[in-house]
Amino acid sequence: MNTQIVHVNLGPRSYNIEIGSGNLGEAARLCQADQDGAHAIIITDANVDSLYTEPVAETLAEHGCEVGIMVVEAGESSKSSDVADELWETMLEDGADRKSVVVALGGGVVGDLAGFVAATFARGLPFVQIPTTLLAQVDSSVGGKVGINLPGAKNMVGAFWQPRAVLIDVDVLGTLPDREYRAGLAEVVKYGVIQDADFFAYLETNIEPINRRDAAVLAKIVQRCCRLKADVVEQDEREETGLRAILNYGHTFGHAFETATGYEQLLHGEGVAIGMMCAARLAQRMRRVDAAFTARQRDLLEAFDLPVAVPDVSHDDLLDLMYHDKKVDRGKLRFVLPTRLGQVEVVAGVSTNDILAAMDEEG
Amino acid sequence: MNTQIVHVNLGPRSYNIEIGSGNLGEAARLCQADQDGAHAIIITDANVDSLYTEPVAETLAEHGCEVGIMVVEAGESSKSSDVADELWETMLEDGADRKSVVVALGGGVVGDLAGFVAATFARGLPFVQIPTTLLAQVDSSVGGKVGINLPGAKNMVGAFWQPRAVLIDVDVLGTLPDREYRAGLAEVVKYGVIQDADFFAYLETNIEPINRRDAAVLAKIVQRCCRLKADVVEQDEREETGLRAILNYGHTFGHAFETATGYEQLLHGEGVAIGMMCAARLAQRMRRVDAAFTARQRDLLEAFDLPVAVPDVSHDDLLDLMYHDKKVDRGKLRFVLPTRLGQVEVVAGVSTNDILAAMDEEG
Numbered sequence: 001m002n003t004q005i006v007h008v009n010l011g012p013r014s015y016n017i018e019i020g021s022g023n024l025g026e027a028a029r030l031c032q033a034d035q036d037g038a039h040a041i042i043i044t045d046a047n048v049d050s051l052y053t054e055p056v057a058e059t060l061a062e063h064g065c066e067v068g069i070m071v072v073e074a075g076e077s078s079k080s081s082d083v084a085d086e087l088w089e090t091m092l093e094d095g096a097d098r099k100s101v102v103v104a105l106g107g108g109v110v111g112d113l114a115g116f117v118a119a120t121f122a123r124g125l126p127f128v129q130i131p132t133t134l135l136a137q138v139d140s141s142v143g144g145k146v147g148i149n150l151p152g153a154k155n156m157v158g159a160f161w162q163p164r165a166v167l168i169d170v171d172v173l174g175t176l177p178d179r180e181y182r183a184g185l186a187e188v189v190k191y192g193v194i195q196d197a198d199f200f201a202y203l204e205t206n207i208e209p210i211n212r213r214d215a216a217v218l219a220k221i222v223q224r225c226c227r228l229k230a231d232v233v234e235q236d237e238r239e240e241t242g243l244r245a246i247l248n249y250g251h252t253f254g255h256a257f258e259t260a261t262g263y264e265q266l267l268h269g270e271g272v273a274i275g276m277m278c279a280a281r282l283a284q285r286m287r288r289v290d291a292a293f294t295a296r297q298r299d300l301l302e303a304f305d306l307p308v309a310v311p312d313v314s315h316d317d318l319l320d321l322m323y324h325d326k327k328v329d330r331g332k333l334r335f336v337l338p339t340r341l342g343q344v345e346v347v348a349g350v351s352t353n354d355i356l357a358a359m360d361e362e363g
Numbered sequence: 364m365n366t367q368i369v370h371v372n373l374g375p376r377s378y379n380i381e382i383g384s385g386n387l388g389e390a391a392r393l394c395q396a397d398q399d400g401a402h403a404i405i406i407t408d409a410n411v412d413s414l415y416t417e418p419v420a421e422t423l424a425e426h427g428c429e430v431g432i433m434v435v436e437a438g439e440s441s442k443s444s445d446v447a448d449e450l451w452e453t454m455l456e457d458g459a460d461r462k463s464v465v466v467a468l469g470g471g472v473v474g475d476l477a478g479f480v481a482a483t484f485a486r487g488l489p490f491v492q493i494p495t496t497l498l499a500q501v502d503s504s505v506g507g508k509v510g511i512n513l514p515g516a517k518n519m520v521g522a523f524w525q526p527r528a529v530l531i532d533v534d535v536l537g538t539l540p541d542r543e544y545r546a547g548l549a550e551v552v553k554y555g556v557i558q559d560a561d562f563f564a565y566l567e568t569n570i571e572p573i574n575r576r577d578a579a580v581l582a583k584i585v586q587r588c589c590r591l592k593a594d595v596v597e598q599d600e601r602e603e604t605g606l607r608a609i610l611n612y613g614h615t616f617g618h619a620f621e622t623a624t625g626y627e628q629l630l631h632g633e634g635v636a637i638g639m640m641c642a643a644r645l646a647q648r649m650r651r652v653d654a655a656f657t658a659r660q661r662d663l664l665e666a667f668d669l670p671v672a673v674p675d676v677s678h679d680d681l682l683d684l685m686y687h688d689k690k691v692d693r694g695k696l697r698f699v700l701p702t703r704l705g706q707v708e709v710v711a712g713v714s715t716n717d718i719l720a721a722m723d724e725e726g
Contacts, residue, residue, distance in 0.1 A: 081444065081448045085444045088513055088519065119522065121520060122520075123523055151452065157484060158485075159487065238487075
């Protein structure tokens, strides 16, 4: 399979996303490991470390690069100021300087954390993303959002810090637990709904190869999602024009579900899948889409074995959580709602009644 | 006295520095306090709080702005990840969002800390600097460097984050302790040496009004220093071309003196004053300037009652510290050395012998 390139055009901060199969060895070139005095710091988590640190570290070392490896605990709890602080101090001890490259090897947690550390150490180091989950490959590794959580507030501290390059090897998805793989597919479906009806149809006709993680199909899917996300990020790098908000389709509901269930019951993608169903029902209630749209979205999510049922939590509590999301601009709750397959709008002034009704299965 | 404006031209990140006397009330306009839902967070230290928080907070509140006040301990120890973490959490509790403005009211420590918190909270909030020390007015409030310290490494974590505006009231210098005021003058002299011989001569002919802190003379001095620093920052915003390094004249020696004396014996400006003398003697040894240059610089520093004698620490230890400064690119120590009054160059390959000799009074 040939490597596919998605170029993210952000002027002086432009970079390439390279997507292939068995291409982890390209890390050396992307980290400029051959340069005199090259130094790379691989930040990864305990799960990924045992699988993929060795091949990446070896290829860097073979090209003459000095390599440091920092392993954090797997899971969202590593996206904390305490862990960032530990990484900063370890990097200092390891002699990291302005020419060191940070390599984020892992899923979204590692990418966000390592990216934040890269953005802030010595006022900013170059970093290379090597996302190892489907979610990170199609979403969090593109666009430069990095950050850590505060107690009770995800991603509250961070930066916009673009990577120097993103290296995606779809082969690594082979070791991903089933549930995590499927959670990533929720974001894949999202791109079809919000930006690309043809891509949605492609997914519908490729359910079987997707479910068995066919490398060629995966590379195509990842490439398309990265391109779609890059199209948005290129027009609204710092979330200023409002366009980037469309990527949050399903997320207002989804975040509330994740929070209400203590981030333990649902994976992010699962929350988004259920949130997309609520958003679709909300749009249907508001006569923006018809029942066929909602059914088609549900069928595809279910074909990927994704949950679509709202968790068993008081809907009033969920509503309350939505109003306290950090994206809510001083009390004005907005929803990303479909107008047709492949197109969404940001809608304000939705009635509380409609929001509550959309969380009922019957919509 | 009329307000003087220094425009810092950084494309989309351009901003004005407004310099005046008794102009703290302008904070309301610069923070856009009149805007619907305006919210400002004043970050200050315990010393400045008792003097200047009230007038600033009042003018903001009078214009309808909601105001939060966060007071940290005075001193370098507040530039820590722990304090940053506390500020992030307090801001979250106070309902800060992407439209909140951070106001850094204080000296360099407050500006660096509050700027870092502003740069990272919600991936970046606008911030307004109101520097209250001479050092901060002529140096740290210009140029967008923000950050915190790691144990044993100053400014190791941070960002380039430009303020929306800088508001300078030279009247606040009236309450500055004598030693701190004089330490700020070291950086003022520095600008004359590195960039502007006429300005150096102006200082020489205005020693008396400077020493009694004449407001009109101070406004002129601060305006000139901000313009000179802005000229450098506009050409090398992110310290990439090397030009910005000229601002570190005297700092390689100075940092070593500060570190060797545990940051207790010397104020930053005092370390810089002594460092400038070492740099001048080093340049003289290398036949870049003559003895008259060194004497003229010494006379001006002494006229401002600044220390010029190297602290009583092993020179070998000092040399060692210089080689471990974070600005030292993989072992290559560089010095900013004068070629004539108003011009400096960055020089590599200086012999250890010459460095050691420059630390002897006789040079």
